[in-house]
Amino acid sequence: MSDQVTGGSDVAPADVVPLVQLVTPTGERVHEPDNRYAARVAHLTGDDLRAMYRDMVLTRRFDDEATALQRQGELGLYAQSAGQEAAQVGPAHALAAQDMVFPSYREHGILHVRGVDPVDRLKLYRGVDHGGWDPAEHNVHLYTLVIGSHVLHATGYAMGIQRDGAVGTGDPDRDTAVVACFGDGATSQGDVNEALVFAAVNDAPVVxxxxxxQWAISEPTTRQSSVPLYRRGEGFGVPSLRVDGNDALACYAVMAEALERAHAGHGPTFVEAYTYRMGAHTTSDDPTRYRERAEEEYWRQRDPIDRLAALLRAEGHWDADWAAGVDAEADALGETLRAGVRALDAPPTTSMFENVYATEHAQVGTERRWFTDYEAETAGTGQHDTEETAR
Incomplete structure (x- = not known):
């Protein structure tokens, strides 16, 4: 645990906030006696660190390609994640296979580690699917665009796991936890606060x-909270801490501890991963209207990918041929993504009526029949074709 003088858009520039950090921005290990978080990464080998680096590089490339595809008109919108790779890839590596993740809409690194197909991740942003993948296949719920609503869903899911007896058994292949991912702005939403209440009083196995x-679209953290965000959790009686979100190892260690607590049936944990959004909130946003260039440059010098690369070099785990292979893999990912997204055709219009309810629903059935008749009546008249083009 180290101290960090917070700056930029954080709560108070002069405040010193406890921060879990294991690797400095220059790639050096933080050596502190009796550091329980350092002990949690002691088993990680050079191959483990290289795997994290690879996943972070591929996540950044995914982000760059998706942004370019949106600019080319292939996606309707895209939420960038550049700068947040360590806060996603690090904790994702700590997850057990049975753990369930509820992302918001920016957790591209977590989805990558969990094995969600890169093209499937963009179906929502292309507007051809309401989700894009089967949550049960990867134990990752669908992206949620309604800010904070999924945090309450995640808590309810965790309470269900608890009542199914899948926590506190001592069986590492059975004990299950839930991770709810959200941003700083979501902490101002009622659903997040309600979720903290339910999780705290029920000892729900949720992280x-x-x-x-630091930016809820154009609103800085100072407009969200008068105290560091991790203290929000404390107010609900949830053990809470802040971690350096640009330090992949620290994020791994903190998530591992929180998951261990949840798996054992000891309840929730609130973690504030302090990081920085290098890009825009979404591709419809212009951060130059509310952020200073000096602030952006400050954080670019603390790029999480560069930090892990520096650690790999310092500890003799860097290999030029291996690094070139990672870059080549990133190039291949870009080609796959471009071809795959452009090949995504619009689904049948009647698919909007599918999966609305788990069973047949009279009103949905009536609407489907009406729409089917409408399509048949307007086929070939030009009217329907014009409307399809407009859509």
Whole structure:
């Protein structure tokens, strides 16, 4: 545990806030006696660190390609994640296979580690699917665009796991936890606060993973809270802490501890991963209207990918041929993403009526029949074709 003088858009520039950090921005290990978080990464080998680096590089490339595809008109919108790779890839590596993740809409690194197909991740942003993947296949719920609503869903899911007896058994292949990912702005939403209440009083096995990228669209953290965000959890009686969100090892260690607590049936944890959004909130946003260039440059010098690369070099785990292979893999990912997204055709219009309810629903059935008749009546008249083009 080290101290960090917070700056930029954080709560108070003069405040010193406890911060879990294991690797400095220059890639050096933080050596502190009796550091329980350092002990949690002691088993990680050079191959483990290289795997994290690879996943972070591929996540950044995914982000760059998706942004370019949106600019080319292939996606309707895209939420960038550049700068937040450590706060996603690090904790994702700590997850057990049975753990369930509820992302918001920016957790591209977590989805990558969990094996969600990169093209499937963009179906929502292309507007051809309401989700894009099967949550049960990867134990990752669908992206949620309604700010904070999924945090309450995640808590309810965790309470269900608890009542199914899948926590506190001592069986590492059975004990299950839930991770709810959200941003700093979501902490101002009622659903997040309600979720903290339910989780605290029920000892729900959920980890609240708040990625504080310091800007809720154009609103700084100072407009969200008068105290560091991790103290929000404390107010509900949830053990809480702040971690350096640009330090992949620290994020791994903190998530590992929080998951251990949840798996054992000891309740929730609130983690504030202090990081920075290098890009825009979404591709419809212009951060130059509310952020200073000096602030952006300050955080670019603390790039989480560069930090892990520096650690790999310092500890003799860097290999030029291996690094070139990672870059080549990133190039291949870009080609796959471009071709795959452009090949995504619009689904049948009647698909909007599918999966609305788990069973047949009279009103939905009536609407489907009406729409089917409408399409048949307007087919070939030009009217329907014009409307399809407009859509």
């Amino acid at each position: 609240f993973w708040c990625q504080n990228n």
